[in-house]
Amino acid sequence: MDGFIREFLRELNFGQGVALSFSSINDQYLALARTVRHYLMARWLGTLRRQFETQAKGVAYLSAEYLLGRQLGNALLATGLTDIVEEGLAKCGIDLATLRAQEVEPGLGNGGLGRLAACFIDSLATMSVPCVGYGIRYEYGIFRQTFEDGRQVEQPDNWLALGSPWEFPHPEAAQIVNFAGHTETYEEDGTVRSRWIPGWSVQAIPYNYMVPGYQNGRVNTLRLWSAVATNAFDLRIFNSGDYAEAVRAQTFAENISKVLYPEDSTPQGKELRLQQQYFFVSASIHDFIDNVLPADFDLTHLPDRVIFQLNDTHPVIGVPELMRVLVDEKDFDWDDAWEITKKCFAYTCHTLLPEALEVWSVDLLGRLLPRHLEIIYRINDEFLDEVRERFGDDELRIRRMSIIAEHPERSVRMAYLATVAGSKVNGVAELHSQLLRDKVLPDFDEFYPGKFINVTNGVTPRRFIRLANPALSELITDALGVGWLTDLERLRELEPYAEDEEFKERFRAVKAHNKRRLSRVLVDRDGTSVDDDHLLDVMVKRLHEYKRQTLKLLHIVTLYDRITSGEVKPADIVPRTFIFGAKAAPGYRMAKEIIHLINAVGSVVNADPAVEGRLKVLFPPNYNVTLAEKVIPAADLSEQISLAGKEASGTGNMKFALNGALTIGTDDGANIEIRELVGDDNFFLFGLLEPEVEALYAKGYVPSSFYESDEGLHRAIDMIARGTFSGGDRGVFDGLVSNLLYDDRFMALADYRAYIDAQDEVDKAYLDEDRWTRSAILNVARTGFFSSDRSMRNYIDRIWHTPPSF
Ligand code: KOT
Structure with a gap:
């Protein structure tokens, strides 16, 4: 503990530049966060080194949203440092709970889809499975909601304002992402090829975040991209002397990662949104090829090294992007490139609502990504040829299955593109997966037997039981011993306790305790309370x-x-x-x-x-x-x-x-x-x-x-x-x-x-x-199935084939 206190004070004095007696709560929080991340650093470097040495296949989880929640408590839990830190801080006259409350959560998601991504990367780290989460470092996350006369008012979520101790920017690893312009054809060795002459570009700067496994010495990486203007922009402007134009151009580029779209399950089809999607997906694919794979890697074997998991259709533009990289940049033959691409993607669908199925107008997509539109057309042509081969000239079926819709305007159906390209397509609960096959994509289910599967969602028990409910966790550990937190089916062993009077009494006391705790929180934040x-x-x-x-x-x-x-x-x-x-x-x-x-x-x-x-x-x-x-x-x-x-x-x-x-x-x-x-x-x-x-x-x-x-x-x-x-x-x-x-x-x-x-x-x-308590205990005992560790095991066994790598 003395070691911890020394490190904490050093961070406070030399990192934050303040003496303990003059430090603010925010100073203390930042110093503590940096101290804790030091403890994780050796594990992080070790994980990265081992990953490079083993060259094991890993997951690249592509998600426009990660709803992470606060980091400090989770990092303490993962390292097992909570008690030492609590005591050490107390010796300095500081209350750990106060510092935890200082953290502003990164709200980089809308709801279920983003939170699921956060649970999944937690489970993969805990299961020692190689994974990089890729996404966007929105400068403003989901809006802060207030009420005025009972009506919702949205305030900007300036989550970075007080400093963000959990991120590691790597400007030296920036990627260039191109947009717009036109394509042109040229001849090479007797074949006509196409190339993209982009109109403008931005830099994608990666920010790395630690994803610590639960007490297993492993730390995976979440890599979120931030947009800044390219040097070319700066130069042009510098030379032109038009300072106002310079700043405008800079703002234009930086807008791409400025704000999370606050729509949940209702995509708006806005150009900036497509820019965001292509921005992070293009940067991520290039990052994986340039920085995760060795320099001399033969991309023919890409499917042995990575599976890009598409978290709904938001990252689907990655499919034509990988084709473009292979065909245009790496000189692959189209058919070979398509064989590789199909093995490298899998798609999770999260909805059935027709209004939530993303489509992009051909007009917009062609303006922003002209080469990708050509590639999508060719994927579609070849796909529809296959359909004709199987079913003959069934024009209705062709129209139904075409990746390109003609009405109400010509547009690209992203879910269809994902389905054609994905090695597997999964729904997120039994009923949903069934309806997906029967109602939303029945032609595709018939065409691709075995492609559609179910993986029921799950949640991480580290955050949602252990961190959120320490009183219940203690009760469970008293009954079962340790180990249940990474093997949640063990909660079954609680079943007999549903008849145990003493256990029931303690269970009720836990609920009552949690109600009082909530009541205190509500009194503090809103002046309301729970009886x-x-x-x-x-x-x-x-x-x-x-x-x-x-x-x-x-x-x-x-x-x-x-x-x-x-x-x-x-x-x-x-x-x-x-x-x-x-x-x-x-x-x-x-x-x-x-x-x-x-x-x-x-x-x-x-x-x-x-x-x-x-x-x-x-x-x-x-x-x-x-x-x-x-x-x-x-x-x-x-x-x-x-x-x-x-x-x-x-x-x-x-x-x-x-x-x-x-x-x-x-x-x-x-x-x-x-x-x-x-x-x-x-x-x-x-x-x-x-x-x-x-x-x-x-x-x-x-x-x-x-x-x-x-x-x-x-x-x-x-x-x-x-x-x-x-x-x-x-x-x-x-x-x-x-x-x-x-x-x-x-x-x-x-x-x-x-x-x-x-x-x-x-x-x-x-x-x-008595009956209620019994039922409540049985709910806990019988729902261990819903650990996201189980979901991840399903994805690994049935889609990814990425075993743990220690
Ligand atoms: C958002 C935009 C387009 C399509 C789907 C969505 C979406 C779906 N956003 N959140 N969801 C929810 O995802 C959760 C995780 O799978 C589900 O549990 C929930 O039912 C979805 O509504």
Whole structure:
């Protein structure tokens, strides 16, 4: 420990340039972070050296998003230094928790997709599998959400402002990324070839981040790219003397990595977004070839050294990029290049929503990446020839399967390109993978037998159990001993403890402790709190109509109606605190109205003395990974209520179950697998099944008919429409109410009654404390399957074939 104190003080004095007695919390945090990263450095260098020596095959995970969460706690856990550091700091009069709270989390993702990438790289490091994560170092991550009069307001997330001790810039390893210009043909050895004359370029500067394995001496790398103007820009400008133009050009280049697009599952097709995608993918592929492979490497063997995993379609432009590198830069024959490329990519699809499937207009793509468009056309021509060979001139089928869509405008279907190029295509939960094959890409499934597989998502137990829930972790370790954190199926051994009175008592104490901890956090950040004796009912996820936050609201309004109408006495209802956490895409109007309504209902319900404090609605702004780590361990009830067939998987659902919350959920995404594992008695299922949803759409869904025929629903909607939550103003939520009554694309009204009935069952179950605790323990014991270590094992065995390399 003395060694630690010495190093910490040295960082503070010589790194930060301040004496302990004059240092700010931020000084102390930065010095501590740098001290901890010193401990990881030898392991990092060792990992890189061994990787180079063994030349083992590795994963290059390509993702436009990484939602990492805070780094300090995870680094301490990985190194096993937490206790030493805590004691050492205490000797200096410093509280470790205060320094941990100083860290601003890198919010370089929107939600599930970005968080999944972070869980996956954690698991790969912990399993000693070679992996480089590639992405973008956004200067501004996901916006900081505030509320003004209950409405969402977005503030810039300046996460780098106070210094970023976890990153290592490497300007000397910059890559040049070209854009625009034109192509020209030329003749060489009697063959006509094409080459790209780019119009402009930017530099991609890599920033490396450590990805420490859990106490295994291994540290992998996350490499995020930052855009800066090229020297050519500077020179031209210097010479022209036009300083204003110089600065404008610089800004133009640097805009590429300036800000994360805050759309989740609704790509906007903006040019800057395509620039971002090509920027990081091109830099990453070149980086792998130039810096990871030895100088004399024969790229014919590239598939033996790397698999580029495409995290949804955002990096798919990497397919024509690798073709371009091989054919145009490395002189490969087209067919040979295509054989190599097909083996080097695999594609994960994360959605089914038609509006989330990315397409780029040919016009835009051709302007920004003219050579890539040519390559895509040729890939498509050859692919469609193969289709014709198999199925004859079936024009409808050709049109359906073409990578190029003709309507409403000529465009490139990125999911099709990924499917044609990928060695495997995977969905993220059983139902999702099935629907992907049956509904979204059935022609491709028929054409490529065996290409489509399922790998159900997972979450890292290091962050979401051990770090987020130390009290539960201690209880588990007391029962099972060590080792479960890297072998999560061992949680099964907890099953007998579901009948053990002493264990149950301790389990309840853990929940109560976590609720009080959350309450303190909420008091500090928002001046709100959670009551000890309330059932804590939580819905935290992006705001999206398909996720149906509105259905949750209809439940709350119904309970409120039961009280205010005198139907039930407050004392006779189970007291509940509802917590919402949700950001809406800034341009998504309906989502923003729903946020406004949640806050409006909260204001009225929380302030109404008739409720006698039995219901409470909290909506802490700016839900992020840091808040998730406090909210999830405190929850009793996990709301996973998307319309069946719409949520690809969900990963929040897994985090709640692993932390001993019971789920109320539809038959959707990974909920299905959770329910199969925990058993029907320990899960509150409700709602239409996916085929029933399809049948109802087909028959013609009339939401107002449900409103007409269900009194509770009628009354709840009328309360909103009448202005109960808007000071009597009927106009405020009119758009939302009309949408529910006349459109309701995600069938909230159709599922209302089933949902209310299931919630009434929840109340009954909660009153039986013993039964509830038993179910909660069984949820923990039976959901070890959802470790991202298991997901990674599936990818390794079935897609990547990248064994551990020690
Ligand atoms: C975003 C843009 C385009 C296509 C898909 C997305 C997307 C999907 N973003 N997040 N997702 C979520 O990914 C999670 C991880 O697989 C899933 O658990 C979740 O259901 C998706 O909605």
